[in-house]
Amino acid sequence: MLGKLIKYEFKYLFKSYTPIYIAAFFFVLLSFYTINVGEQAFNNTGLMIVIAIFATLLFSATAYLSLHIQYKRYYDGVYGSEGYLLNTLPINSHQIILSKTISFYLINLVTFILAFISFIVLATTAALKYMDITHLLNDLTTFITTIIDSGYLLNISGILINTQLAVVLWVLFAQLIINLANNKLFVKNKLLYGMIFFLVFGIIILKLQIDIANYFYSNNIGYEVDKFYYTLHPLSDIIRNSAVWQIMAFDILVILLLYFINNYLIKNHLNLE
Amino acid sequence: MDKLLEIKDLHKKYGKKEVLKGFDLTVDKGKIIGLLGPNASGKSTLIKIINGLLTKDSGKVLVDGEEIGPASKAMISYLPEKTYISDWMKVSDILGYFKDMYQDFDFNKAVSMLTDFGIDLDAKVKNLSKGTKEKVQLSLVMSRNAKIYILDEPIAGVDPAARELILNNIIKNYPVDSCLIIVTHLITDIENICDEVVFVKDGRVYLHDNSDDLREKHQKSIDQLFREVYSC
Numbered sequence: 001m002l003g004k005l006i007k008y009e010f011k012y013l014f015k016s017y018t019p020i021y022i023a024a025f026f027f028v029l030l031s032f033y034t035i036n037v038g039e040q041a042f043n044n045t046g047l048m049i050v051i052a053i054f055a056t057l058l059f060s061a062t063a064y065l066s067l068h069i070q071y072k073r074y075y076d077g078v079y080g081s082e083g084y085l086l087n088t089l090p091i092n093s094h095q096i097i098l099s100k101t102i103s104f105y106l107i108n109l110v111t112f113i114l115a116f117i118s119f120i121v122l123a124t125t126a127a128l129k130y131m132d133i134t135h136l137l138n139d140l141t142t143f144i145t146t147i148i149d150s151g152y153l154l155n156i157s158g159i160l161i162n163t164q165l166a167v168v169l170w171v172l173f174a175q176l177i178i179n180l181a182n183n184k185l186f187v188k189n190k191l192l193y194g195m196i197f198f199l200v201f202g203i204i205i206l207k208l209q210i211d212i213a214n215y216f217y218s219n220n221i222g223y224e225v226d227k228f229y230y231t232l233h234p235l236s237d238i239i240r241n242s243a244v245w246q247i248m249a250f251d252i253l254v255i256l257l258l259y260f261i262n263n264y265l266i267k268n269h270l271n272l273e
Numbered sequence: 274m275d276k277l278l279e280i281k282d283l284h285k286k287y288g289k290k291e292v293l294k295g296f297d298l299t300v301d302k303g304k305i306i307g308l309l310g311p312n313a314s315g316k317s318t319l320i321k322i323i324n325g326l327l328t329k330d331s332g333k334v335l336v337d338g339e340e341i342g343p344a345s346k347a348m349i350s351y352l353p354e355k356t357y358i359s360d361w362m363k364v365s366d367i368l369g370y371f372k373d374m375y376q377d378f379d380f381n382k383a384v385s386m387l388t389d390f391g392i393d394l395d396a397k398v399k400n401l402s403k404g405t406k407e408k409v410q411l412s413l414v415m416s417r418n419a420k421i422y423i424l425d426e427p428i429a430g431v432d433p434a435a436r437e438l439i440l441n442n443i444i445k446n447y448p449v450d451s452c453l454i455i456v457t458h459l460i461t462d463i464e465n466i467c468d469e470v471v472f473v474k475d476g477r478v479y480l481h482d483n484s485d486d487l488r489e490k491h492q493k494s495i496d497q498l499f500r501e502v503y504s505c
Contacts, residue, residue, distance in 0.1 A: 087325060088325060271327060
């Protein structure tokens with residue numbers, strides 16, 4: 001049943017994301033054109049402004065729509081009119097939360113992969129403009145060998161996992177806010193309470209993440225660092241630092257906590273007035 | 274067990290306002306029940322608790338002996354007053370969704386009912402009128418082989434000409450060993466199909482009796498009796 005729920009949820013999300021993907025596709029085409037024209041295009045101020053505006057709009061719209069689509073989908077699906085169907089299906093609260101979280105995570109992953117592929121294709125096209133394919137492949141092989149030989153492959157994997165955990169954490173956190181705002185704990189001013197909870201708990205989680213990262217990072221390198229040193233530190237230093245595993249443990253702990261609170265609220269305090 | 278639905282001393286508050294004040298009701302299989310009452314009498318709250326859309330404060334609700342949960346939900350086919358089908362789907366997608374989600378869903382029966390209503394399976398839900406959406410929902414709900422059917426205002430959004438067609442479809446499609454609870458304000462339209470009626474007043478059962486016995490005892494139609502009880 002969980003698989004079927006995810007299938008329908010993902011289908012909806014993919015359909016909602018289609019306009020974003022189409023816009024991104026046109027952006028890639030425009031970038032292709034610019035790269036192929038070469039210096040002539042880069043000297044064309046008008047074209048550069050169009051590309052800059054397009055890129056800004058695309059990234060802002062993607063960020064906003066991603067949040068909007070996901071929040072709206074959760075609200076409509078659980079507490080809106082569609083909640084009358086979802087909450088009367090022969091499923092339990094775990095399946096509701098898991099189906100929403102997994103499908104939201106998957107759509108984020110698909111979007112990331114598409115963006116990544118577009119970037120690689122564009123970067124390769126640009127590189128090939130100025131160097132031959134053998135040179136490019138040699139550079140790529142050297143890059144991959146350097147990463148493998150560095151001995152930090154495990155840490156790099158850990159960092160990648162942490163970025164994925166961060167997505168799951170914030171999806172669950174958004175669900176918590178909607179659950180609290182629509183819970184019978186609050187009879188009036190649901191939106192206001194929702195915003196207050198979002199701000200208060202959002203700041204607490206962020207603060208804890210930064211503090212814990214800083215704490216382990218300082219301990220591992222053996223000297224004190226600034227409060228935001230971890231977040232501002234060069235990627236190469238972060239890769240060399242094993243704090244990544246402690247940060248992962250913290251994220252998993254928060255994910256589990258959010259998951260069980262969400263489950264408790266949906267199971268025991270569902271309130272479709 | 275003949276009791277399909279058993280409710281004992283059910284209480285529910287919204288904030289400080291108590292909506293259900295010790296509600297008791299037993300429904301046997303094979304019965305069509307009219308659940309009647311004015312606005313804010315507690316009918317919708319009761320229906321939502323039975324369907325697991327609201328949590329009760331105290332009391333007992335058993336569906337064929339099961340507490341409210343996935344097992345009870347598998348036995349209830351519920352038609353809410355709201356439109357719950359997703360606008361982004363086609364009618365055929367919704368049929369697929371029900372087939373995937375409910376083991377007791379009869380796909381062919383649903384297609385047949387939708388055809389009777391003249392609804393195109395390839396139509397997009399967002400292009401359907403409110404009345405047509407309600408007919409789609411009714412077809413889906415009545416195409417399940419459930420133990421309990423709960424229909425909240427099934428004929429409120431349709432024109433009088435379509436009401437008879439809908440009621441006939443309901444009667445024709447519900448299995449005899451199940452029970453059917455109809456919540457409505459349109460008492461005249463449904464009083465002839467109800468075996469029993471339940472009058473809900475101030476969060477409690479005010480009256481629960483056999484429809485024929487009530488008519489005979491009071492020498493009035495159920496609609497007239499309703500107006501008298503609620504002083505309309």
